[in-house]
Amino acid sequence: MNADTWQDSHSREYKQFRSFMGLKFGTRSKRLSLSWRRKCAVILLSGMICQMIYFFRMKHQRYLYKADTYFLPCEMPVLDPYDSIQMKNMKISKPFKCDLLHSPIYVDDENLLQFNRTVVQLFHLNPESITCTCQIIQRKVNTDKKVVYSDTFLCTPPYNIQSDFFKISCVSGEAELINTMLTNIFRPEKAFSTHTEEHYSVILFGIDSMSRNDAIRQIPRVVRYLQEELPSIDMSMYNRIGGHTFDNIIPMLTGLLANVKDIPYLNKVGTRFEILPFIWKNFSRNHYATFYAEDEKRWHTFNFRKEGFKVQPTDHYMRPFWIADYQSRPTKLLFWNKSKNSYNKRKCLSHIPEYLVQMNYLKQFINKYKDVRKFGVSHLNSLSHRNVNNLHLAEEDLIFFF
Template sequence: MFVLKNKTPFKYLRINRNSVFALCFVFLLLFANFRYNQPTQFRFSHSNVSGVCTLPDIDPFDEEIMKFNWHPDPVVCDDSPPFMYIDRKGFIHINTTTVKKLAVGDIHCSYQHVERHEDDDVIFKPEMYVTKPEYVDSDFIVARCRDRYKKVLYENLLINVNSRPVLESRNIRKESPDRMSVLILGIDSLSRNSAIRKLPKTMKYVEDVLGGITFKGFTKVGENTFPNLVPLLTGRKADPKELPHVFDEAYYDSMPLIHHNFSRAGYATLYAEDWPAFSTFNYAANGFKIQPSDHYIRPLYLAMKKLQPLTTSLDQVLLYLEDKNIKLKSSSLCFQGRLKHLMFLEYYKRFVDSYKNEAKFAFTWLNEISHDYSNFLEIADHDFVQFLTWLKMSGHLDNSVLVLISDHGSRSEAIRNTVAGRIEVRMPLLSVVLPGRFKQRHPDLIDTLLQNTKVITTPFDVHAFIADVLHNNFDQKPLSKKDGKLAREISLFRKIPKERTCTDAGIHELYCACFTSTRVNVSTAIVTEIARASITKINLLLARVKDKCAELTLSTIKDAQLIESNFKRVVEYEKFTLRNFIFQPEQDRRKYLILFKAAPSNALFEVTASVASDNAIDLGDILRTNKYRDQSKCMVDRLLRNYCLCV
């Protein structure tokens, strides 16, 4: 017995040692995976930020990008009918149709004002029972209905815009062709190319119906949202050197937001940004002590969290599962039966409607639906079109400038580490819609805007553009230089020189997306091969009409340019991971721009071609650069007219 008693502890100790060793090994593997096996994220900088810029022309449907593109199913939220609603005039009602349909008798409905408490909390005020329609003097309320046993049958957040205090206490001016409103709709992490992929209906409506102008050279000036929105809203760099008084304080109240300029000029103002934990001025910061605008959406999202603390805390986890196509009972993009982005757009609509014909400035920014998982954005495509259609049909764009904008492209490592993704992350969306009467009065300014779509532009320039709208400043004076340099901030209404460089525009080498071109000897083998391949492609296009059009041959090559991205990998900016060590980033393909003449038509053609490492050629569109005049009079097809020499 004595021996057994002595052996048992040693046996127990030996088992424990093995368990401890195994446990330590598992923890070591987990640590190694967490520390060294993170998703690959390569960093690149531009090696020639002072060179003349050639804007990159990247296919929105590049095959490497399309590997990560998929179409989510439409999101259907819980469609339980509402017991209460607030009409457009701000009066609350009990929905008698719903009550009768559900055969609910003896119910009692009430609401609580949602009151902002500094910038990170809300208070629900005492309940007020509804006996008849009454005006709601709050932007957001918690609405509830109970049965005779006090059981809650309905609970939801309702949206209003309480404009009365603003209109009574301030001299809000009337909007007019000389005092235009500004309506900004911002969408996080959306490149111009991604907008073409994920918001095709929206972009078609903006450009084809509203006559919007989309800027192909719009470039970010910082890594994430904050350093791109600060220049947009203040005209200054998000840097303690340029905003020392702001960065020395606990709150951002002294940030010189352009909202305040509009407010002082007699405009009603709105600042709406969803996803409160990651809002621009609240992420790792305190936000605003005093509400930054007349109307402010943040209390709505804080109230969501207060009503449903568990589900709102799990939203990002659930959205991750949805991104992996794991079906859930209800999408995390919903709140109480409604898509959250629709609630956002409803608040926007109510603001615009409440101040109809009044001068107003609205800055809105959607984060959650696009920030981490870009594919979900297409869920909102139809809703954006409906919102824009409503703006147009209701006359809200008659005296308003509409700006659709983003801060950067997708920062997801999977997309960002492709060649196309490296460009897209640097080049966000910017589209501008101007009133029809403004276009008629200022055709020269429209020409300038169109020219500026083909040069580098930045959030600094958009700030100057918005300021010009505020001050009704449309005088096209020549650009002045200081110490021989162009100003960092140039309004989109001013002609921006084609020679503008990333350095001129205040774009750091990490964010410059410009390509540069170098002249190549026209007799180089690859150049000749590209020109001949282009002639072959043209003749294949003409093959079905060879009875009408002559076969073309290569006459001369007039010019050849090698187009390079100038991206160089910067290892010191990267965290070491096993994947970074094992895998290598995709290499840029060589691009050539070739100008050549064909015989016997003497047609001049321009083609851009990508060349892989094995010299495989991928031809882009072949564009005719001189007029065909009567050469193609026998041809009806618009495309073939460019190539056909009638026989």
């Protein structure tokens, strides 16, 4: 075979091979050129994105919260509380319309039912003409869903109330002055340890469904008071780990996750929570006075679609009060979502809003055990659970409380 014949044969085979590989003469250079241009564009774009990320991380660290964990650094964005999208959802709620301006009756620090002399004089009342009757409210044994009432008895002030909760009705002649329920801290007969420099009292005060940014928007003066007047610590990276109150409170109070892996019987009918290692048990074993309060009978963290506690979990436990309050409401107020007027009344208990009733109960607990070690959890549900825009209505009371 001569050189020309071999070259023609080789050329034919090469053409067949390239045809088999999907390449054709005349288009190869164009396709390769287009492919390389695409690759170069992708590489260039990727480089620009990496450069932007690097620039953002190096030049804008002030917009990130950072904390080193055991394995990897954790970073969270600093969100603007006054972002325009969020501000569209912020509205000014109307104040709750409670029935009375002031109560003529109150409970002092010594468990004594007393006349509010200022109110009695304001309404030109003669204390000797006022008659009051009471009923003690107690938790029914072995259930978290029912209460029992004592027989009615005379309790005209001054009177020593030996219970945390009671109903009271006072009249002057034929005029009814008050018909409501009141709280009190009746100290049980058990030994509690006194304060020392090595042992702190602990009070957890929570407001449901309120984020850090909600607080900055809704109650800015409270936030400033905590930051400037009290030695507070802003836990800026504290975050929820579940979608519901229960999912977040269980880990906080027990160290367990709210799932069937950590709590195998969680989804079983009749689940009760006595056996969980709640942190108040630790304090109780160390002779602390203990306290748990959460408003809202229906949406209670441990009772919504659950059985709650068979045995009262803490020395002072507010659920019986809210059950009695719910039972005492007229039917039209029980279904408060039917109208705006009943909604406003549903948020009040006589002369004050519900959230303030619970805050006062916590203050009574703190005052009653002034020189004693104490652990308490007060969790406000009704104020903001359905509408965070109600928070600003409590700003003055929160500042006064703190």
